[in-house]
Amino acid sequence: MLPAALLLSVSLSACTTLFAGPVADVTVLGLNDFHGNLAPTSFTTAEGTKINAGGIEALAAEVNDARKANRNTILVGGGDLIGASPITSGLLRDEPSVYALNDMGLKVSALGNHEFDQGLKELLRMQNGGCDSNDTAKACQFDPNYKGATFKWIGANVKYNAASGKTGSPFAPYVIEKIGGANIAFVGAVTRTTPTIVSPDGIKDLDFTDEADAVNAVIPELKDKKVDAIIMLIHEGGEIAQDSKDTYATVGCKTLNEESPIVKIARRVDPAVSAIISGHSHQGYNCLVPDPSGQDRIVIQGNAYGHLLQRLDLKVDRVKHQVVTVRSQNLVVNYDARKTAGTLDAPMTALLGKANEKVAGIKNQPVTNLGSTQIRRGIGNARNTETALGDVIADAQLAATRPQGAVIAFMNPGGIRADLPDTSALKEGNAVNFGDVFSVQPFGNTMTVMDLTGQQIKDLLEQQWSGGNAGTGNKLLQVSEGFTYTYTAANPDGQRVNIADIKLNGTPIDPAATYRVAMNSFLASGGDNFTVFKAGTNVVQLPNLVDLDALVTYLKANGATLTDTVKGRITAK
Secondary structure, three states: OOOOOEOOOOOHHHHHHHOOOOEEEEEEEEEOOOOOOOOOEEEEOOOOOEEEEOOHHHHHHHHHHHHHHOOOEEEEEOOOOOOOOOHHHHOOOOHHHHHHHHHHOEEEEEOOHHHHOOOHHHHHHHHHOOOOOOOOOOOOOOOOOOOOOOOEEEOOOEEEOHHHOOOOOOOOOEEEEEEOOEEEEEEEEEOOOHHHHOOHHHHOOEEEOOHHHHHHHHHHHHHHOOOOEEEEEEEOOOOEOOOOOOOOOOOOEOOEOOOOHHHHHHOOOOOOOOEEEOOOOOOEEEEEEEOOOOOEEEEEEEOOOOOEEEEEEEEEEOOOOEEEEEEEEEEEOEHHHHHHHOOOOHHHHHHHHHHHHHHHHHHOOEEEEOOOOOEOOOHHHOOOOOOHHHHHHHHHHHHHHHHHOOOEEEEOHHHOOOOEOOHHHOOHHHEEEHHHHHHHOOOOOEEEEEEEEHHHHHHHHHOOOOHHHOHHHOOOOEEOOOEEEEEOOOOOOOOOOOHHHOEEOOEEOOOOOEEEEEEEHHHHOOHHHOHHHHHOEEEEEEEEEEHHHHHHHHHHHHHHHOOOOOOOOEEEO
């Protein structure tokens, strides 16, 4: 198979001369990290213009236009299509999102880690239909006879483990679709870190293996089936180097951070894979990464929430079973422009209206009026810095757990899913409703309180830069009022935080003393690689105290005093 070439100009007549036999023109559209965003959300374009982008009305219209231009068009997914969703989808167990994707003609998607948020059994229900759910208050409320997904979730690196007593996998490793007479194979993988970023009980029967090894293992089988092209769908990603000027609109960028997981994976994936559609890191890029033969190969990601659609245009030789050229670009799904032009998709408008009607009574309940227009979770959803919204959430959790003796609260930045409110949902008087708060914390984690020694707290803070959080994956825990520390990122593992610089109410913590700390149930189980929490003592689970409720209570009591101000509890040397 010839190496994929980005925007390589080869005419059809030239292709016919070089490759005997018919050549199919195939368009692949990729949607990653949709997260049930039925409605558009705020997005800043490469030119710096703020718009509303995504939403099923604009997405469906974009897909329909592509099909009109080329009937050999297929829509595929890069994972996290559901999970961590706003209230309009999340309160209905993401069933409206599955129906919307069905109606758009989505054919196949990689599994994402958030597909596993509610456990394997619930994910299989989302795939196959029915109402046998672990949350009957949400399941089958959109449709009393939920029919399931007509597309297939795939994952070559997801297997039953020995403890399950089962063999094989609940998911196919690949799907072959015939498009324009060409057999296109889509092989899937999900980040192998999934066990560290979802609740462990729900995936206790599964192993998540090396992504590149799993994909490479099925390539001989696909070659034996004489597929004409192989596209990899993977829920793992990276980011463009900070000193680069490349954006999602840059064609053929070569500035993906070399430490990014997707770069390491792409360099190992068989050259038979013509392009890699990625996700997980919520970044927009259209880059080239060398495959094992040294040839550049497309690795593309489309931001998140439906803001961008990844597009691959392939010329495929159906006789020699090989790809002639691949072109790639990221398409902005501009909701505002389509609304103005009157080109939004009417059936999707109706579906969104039905979902909104189902949740309106809860979604529109007023919570508070903030002291500023909004409180943000960081520029570009940064997870390696203290944020104004992170401070507020940590304070809310501390306030809710003081009756259990908590003096410090920790919050994982990845659990903060939106600004409060999103720019697309700003209201008069800085008003915030329940739907806005739900979008910030949609997981329904419960609170936990435990004892940690001062030394364990020091070790916990060190885990922000080590192990699974090393390199580009570092995650800065958000901390509550009265707790402060200083770190030196350039220091070696285990030496970034001096215990003398960790203070509670201005006093350095004592490594031998015990402190009562609070966190959500995800962190308490060692989530996001913060395994120190698993060594805590005198653990008290609070099953009736949901993190969302803690935040709502705190906002109602303090909303007018809360602003988009970072408190400076965490400082860098």
